Amino acid sequence: MAEHTTSIAQFPSAMMATDTSALQDLLSHLVGQLLHGCRNVACRECMCDTGRRNASPNNRPLRHYTPRSARAIALALAGAVLPRKHLCVYYSSATGSGTDIKPEDDTVPEGALDPSSFEQLLCDTAIIRDICDRKATISLQPSKLEYWKQTLSPLLRPIVIEDDIPISLLSNEQTCQIISNALRACLDTVTNGRMDVLNYADTYIRDGNAYPPVSYVDSHHLSKRWNVRLRVLDSFERGQNLLSQVCEAVAMRADLETRLQPLRLRPSRTEADRTRPTLLRLLERELDLDHAAYMKAIVWLKRTFILHWNPSGALTMLELLRKLAPLDLLGGASLWFMLPTIADNLEAVGVAESWSAVSPRNQCDCDKPDGFESCLDGKFALHMCQDQSSLLHHRRTDANTKRQLLSADFLFDTAQRALYFRMISHLKMQNAHSKAGKAAALRGRFPAHPHEHEPKDQVKYEEEHYLLLNVSRTKVLSDACDQLWQRRSGELFRPLRVRLGELDELEVGHDLGGVQIEFFNLICKQAFTEDAGLFATNPVTGLSYFRVGSLQPLHMFELMGLLIALAIYNGITLPLSFPIVFYKLLLSDHDLKLDDITDHWSDEAKSLRYVMETQGAEDDLSFSFPIEANGIRIFAHESSACHRDSNELITIKVAEAMPTTYPSADIDIDGLQWPGFNFTYPDALVAPPSVTASDKARYISSYVTWLAVRSVAPQLRAFQRGFKRVIDAHSLSIFITPANLKAFMEGSDHLDIEELRESTRYDGYEPNSKYIASFWSVVKSWPEEKQKQLLKFVTAAERVPLGGLEHLTFVVQRARPTSLDHLPTSSTCFGTLQLPHYRSANVLDEKLSLALEYGHEGFGTG
Incomplete structure (x- = not known):
C-alpha cells in the first residue's frame, strides 16, 4: 500500500499541520460536490456536479461519478498545490444545499470495481473511506x-x-x-x-x-x-x-x-x-x-x-x-x-559470482583446508575455535559490509541453492576451459617441432579442454585411480568427459552426459561393496560410512573423495546413502550432537540417551571407547597428544584387546598394522577416568565424536583431502545445512512416472498418439523397481536429481528395425530410447521387459 502513503504525503505541509478534522472537512466537501452538486444555477465550478451540468451545452448527458471515483478525485485535488481551488462556494454539506442526500449516505451505490485498477482498490479501503468521512475518527500521526x-x-x-x-x-x-x-x-x-x-x-x-x-x-x-x-x-x-x-x-x-x-x-x-x-x-x-x-x-x-x-x-x-x-x-x-x-x-550468474567473491578470510580456521586436522585434536581446540580464537576470522573488516543473502538458510530452498552451486562450478569450468584454449593457441603460434621433439604428456594435458578418462567397466576403480593420480587442480576443474568400455571389443562410448552417470554408478557399485573394504553399510538403514579399521591404503580414500567431488562438480547425482553426520563434517561443522548419529548408529544413540536421562546409568562407565574390526575388539582411549607431524598417524592407547571369536587369546598390539593408526599400551598406573554424574554430557559428546570422527580419523582426513582438491569449503557452504547437501548429492530414490512423462521429448512419435498412450500405460502398470530400471536403461541414472526429472534427458525415438522381433534399444549418451512400433500393447510390454532384463548394464546399443 505504498501508493496510499504517497497520496497522503503529497498534501501541503500547512494542511498536514492542521488537525485531522480540517482535512476530513476538505475531502468530505469535495466528495459531496462531485457526487451531488450544489443545485445552484449560478455555479460554474468544473469539479461540482451542478457546475459541470450548467456548463454543458444543451444539457448533454454527463457521466455520473461513483463514490469510489469521487474519493479518488478528491484525494488528487487535496494533494495538489492549491487544495481549495476547486471548492464550490455554493455547496454546503451541513445544510444539504438543495438536496437531502448527504455524501456520507451509504445508500449511494459504489458501482462496479475494476480489480486491475490499484487506484480503485485503494479508494475502496476502509482507511480512505474514513479520511473522506467527517464522522470517522482517525489519527494520521500516532x-x-x-x-x-x-x-x-x-x-x-x-x-x-x-x-x-x-x-x-x-x-x-x-x-x-x-x-x-x-x-x-x-x-x-x-x-x-x-x-x-x-x-x-x-x-x-x-x-x-x-x-x-x-x-x-x-x-x-x-x-x-x-x-x-x-x-x-x-x-x-x-x-x-x-x-x-x-x-x-x-x-x-x-x-x-x-x-x-x-x-x-x-x-x-x-x-x-x-x-x-x-x-x-x-x-x-x-x-x-x-x-x-x-x-x-x-x-x-x-x-x-x-x-x-x-x-x-x-x-x-x-x-x-x-x-x-x-x-x-x-x-x-x-x-x-x-x-x-x-x-x-536474482540472476543465477550474479548470485554465484557474489558468493564466490566473499573473502575466505571471513571464515573460521575450521573451514580452511587444513582446519579439519586442527579440530580433530580435541574438544578444547574446537571450543576455542568457536569462541575467542575465531574472532579474528569472523570479524568483518568493513563496518558497512553487507551480508550475503545466501547465508540465511530459510530464504532459498535446496533446489535454488543447487542451481547456484552448479553455476559456481560452471564458472570454474569455463575459466579452466578457457585457460586450456589459450595454452593451445599459444603453442600453435610456434613453428612445428620434429617428431622427436614433441611436447611431453604433461604439456598435452595442459592443452586439453576437458578432463578425459578412458576406463574399463571391469576395472573402473583402478583405471580411474591411475588416470587421476597426480593430476593438477587446473585439469580437475575442466569439464569431465568419460570413455567407458573395453578397447579390444570396440565398445567405447563417447561421453555426452549419460556415460558420466554410468561411470559414477560403476564407481559406487565397486567402492561400496563388502570386498572393497572402504565403506561399511548398515543392513537396516542402508546408510554407508567409513569402515572402522579399514586395511585399504589411505590414498584410496583420497581417491574416493576426489571422485565424489568430481561427480558433484559436474552435476551428477550419486547412487549412495551417507548418514547426516557425514554431510555435517563435509560442511566443516564439527560441533556434533547426539541427534546427529541417530540415523546410522541407532543402538548407540539409544544407549547414550538412556545414560543421559537415567540417574545412575553412568556407573561402570569410563572414558574408554570400543573398536570392533578385523577380528578383534579393542577398548581404547585417546592419547593426550596426537602426532600431527606425521599428517595421518593417530595415536590410540589400548586399554584392553580381545578376539571377537572364541577362544580368547592375547593380542599383540605391536603387530596391528591399520593404516593411519598407531596403537600403544597405556601406563599401567594410569587408567581412563570413570564417568560421574557431572561428566555425563562430556562423555556423551566424546562418544559421539569417537563414533563419527576419531575411530575413522585417518580415512576421513584422506577423503576430505581428496574432496577439497575439487570443491572448496566456501563453495560447498552455499548449502548451509547438511540436509540440503544430502538432498543435492543423493537426489531422490522415488520415481514419479507422471513427472517423467511430462518431461519426456519425442522423435518420430506424437505425444498424444494412441501408441505413446499405450507405452505409458504399460510403464505405469509396472512396479516402481521396474520403472527405475527403465530410467536407468535410458539415462543410466539410478536416482532422480534434485529439482526433478526435468534435469535428465529422456527421449522416446521411433526405431525402424528390419523386423519387429527386435528389442528396444537405448543410447545413454543421449538419454534416448529407440522404440519400435509394435502391433499391440502386450507385445510392447514383452519386448520392453526383455530389453530391460538383458540391457540393465552398459549401453543398450553397444
Whole structure:
C-alpha cells in the first residue's frame, strides 16, 4: 500500500499541520460536490456536479461519478498545490444545499470495481473511506510511534571506536529494552492478528505483488474481510518507518559489538566485560511475543526486507524470530519465513559470482583446508575455535559490509541453492576451459617441432579442454585411480568427459552426459561393496560410512573423495546413502550432537540417551571407547597428544584387546598394522577416568565424536583431502545445512512416472498418439523397481536429481528395425530410447521387459 502513503504525503505541509478534522472537512466537501452538486444555477465550478451540468451545452448527458471515483478525485485535488481551488462556494454539506442526500449516505451505490485498477482498490479501503468521512475518527500521526522514533535515534548515530570503549555508550541491556519496546509499539499498530488475515498479507508480500491477485479481489472485494485485510497492510504502512529504524539499529549495534569485542578481551578488562551477553542473546530472552504478535512480526519484517533490500537488520531479526518459533505454529515455521520473490528477482550468474567473491578470510580456521586436522585434536581446540580464537576470522573488516543473502538458510530452498552451486562450478569450468584454449593457441603460434621433439604428456594435458578418462567397466576403480593420480587442480576443474568400455571389443562410448552417470554408478557399485573394504553399510538403514579399521591404503580414500567431488562438480547425482553426520563434517561443522548419529548408529544413540536421562546409568562407565574390526575388539582411549607431524598417524592407547571369536587369546598390539593408526599400551598406573554424574554430557559428546570422527580419523582426513582438491569449503557452504547437501548429492530414490512423462521429448512419435498412450500405460502398470530400471536403461541414472526429472534427458525415438522381433534399444549418451512400433500393447510390454532384463548394464546399443 505504498501508493496510499504517497497520496497522503503529497498534501501541503500547512494542511498536514492542521488537525485531522480540517482535512476530513476538505475531502468530505469535495466528495459531496462531485457526487451531488450544489443545485445552484449560478455555479460554474468544473469539479461540482451542478457546475459541470450548467456548463454543458444543451444539457448533454454527463457521466455520473461513483463514490469510489469521487474519493479518488478528491484525494488528487487535496494533494495538489492549491487544495481549495476547486471548492464550490455554493455547496454546503451541513445544510444539504438543495438536496437531502448527504455524501456520507451509504445508500449511494459504489458501482462496479475494476480489480486491475490499484487506484480503485485503494479508494475502496476502509482507511480512505474514513479520511473522506467527517464522522470517522482517525489519527494520521500516532504519537506513540513518534516517541519511539526519537528514543531510537541515539542508536542510529555512527560511533567512532579509538583506543577504548566510549563511556557514554548505552549498555546492551539498555539497547535491548529500547529495541524490544519499539518493536512492540510497531506491532501494536497492526489492527488484526488473525491467522487468515496475516496469511493474506503474507501472500501479498512474499510473492512481491504490487496488489492482491485479481482472482482474489473478484471473490472477496464486496465483503468486510476485504477491508479488514487491507487495513492490516495500511497499519504496516503507518509504522513502517519505525520498524525500519528498529532493524537498522539492530544491524548497527551488531556491527558495533563486533568492533568492540577485541577491546573487551584485553587483559585489563574484567571477567564481566569478557562474558557480557550480546544484544541478540538478550533479545532472545526479552522478546516474549504472543502467537499473534509473533506472526505479525514475521510478515512485517519480510516486507521491510523487500522494501529496503538490505539484509543486515531485517534478516537478523527474522533469524532471531526463527529461533523463537512457537511449537504450535501452524504449517511449520519454515513456510512462513519463505520469500520466493527474492530468488525470482536474482540472476543465477550474479548470485554465484557474489558468493564466490566473499573473502575466505571471513571464515573460521575450521573451514580452511587444513582446519579439519586442527579440530580433530580435541574438544578444547574446537571450543576455542568457536569462541575467542575465531574472532579474528569472523570479524568483518568493513563496518558497512553487507551480508550475503545466501547465508540465511530459510530464504532459498535446496533446489535454488543447487542451481547456484552448479553455476559456481560452471564458472570454474569455463575459466579452466578457457585457460586450456589459450595454452593451445599459444603453442600453435610456434613453428612445428620434429617428431622427436614433441611436447611431453604433461604439456598435452595442459592443452586439453576437458578432463578425459578412458576406463574399463571391469576395472573402473583402478583405471580411474591411475588416470587421476597426480593430476593438477587446473585439469580437475575442466569439464569431465568419460570413455567407458573395453578397447579390444570396440565398445567405447563417447561421453555426452549419460556415460558420466554410468561411470559414477560403476564407481559406487565397486567402492561400496563388502570386498572393497572402504565403506561399511548398515543392513537396516542402508546408510554407508567409513569402515572402522579399514586395511585399504589411505590414498584410496583420497581417491574416493576426489571422485565424489568430481561427480558433484559436474552435476551428477550419486547412487549412495551417507548418514547426516557425514554431510555435517563435509560442511566443516564439527560441533556434533547426539541427534546427529541417530540415523546410522541407532543402538548407540539409544544407549547414550538412556545414560543421559537415567540417574545412575553412568556407573561402570569410563572414558574408554570400543573398536570392533578385523577380528578383534579393542577398548581404547585417546592419547593426550596426537602426532600431527606425521599428517595421518593417530595415536590410540589400548586399554584392553580381545578376539571377537572364541577362544580368547592375547593380542599383540605391536603387530596391528591399520593404516593411519598407531596403537600403544597405556601406563599401567594410569587408567581412563570413570564417568560421574557431572561428566555425563562430556562423555556423551566424546562418544559421539569417537563414533563419527576419531575411530575413522585417518580415512576421513584422506577423503576430505581428496574432496577439497575439487570443491572448496566456501563453495560447498552455499548449502548451509547438511540436509540440503544430502538432498543435492543423493537426489531422490522415488520415481514419479507422471513427472517423467511430462518431461519426456519425442522423435518420430506424437505425444498424444494412441501408441505413446499405450507405452505409458504399460510403464505405469509396472512396479516402481521396474520403472527405475527403465530410467536407468535410458539415462543410466539410478536416482532422480534434485529439482526433478526435468534435469535428465529422456527421449522416446521411433526405431525402424528390419523386423519387429527386435528389442528396444537405448543410447545413454543421449538419454534416448529407440522404440519400435509394435502391433499391440502386450507385445510392447514383452519386448520392453526383455530389453530391460538383458540391457540393465552398459549401453543398450553397444
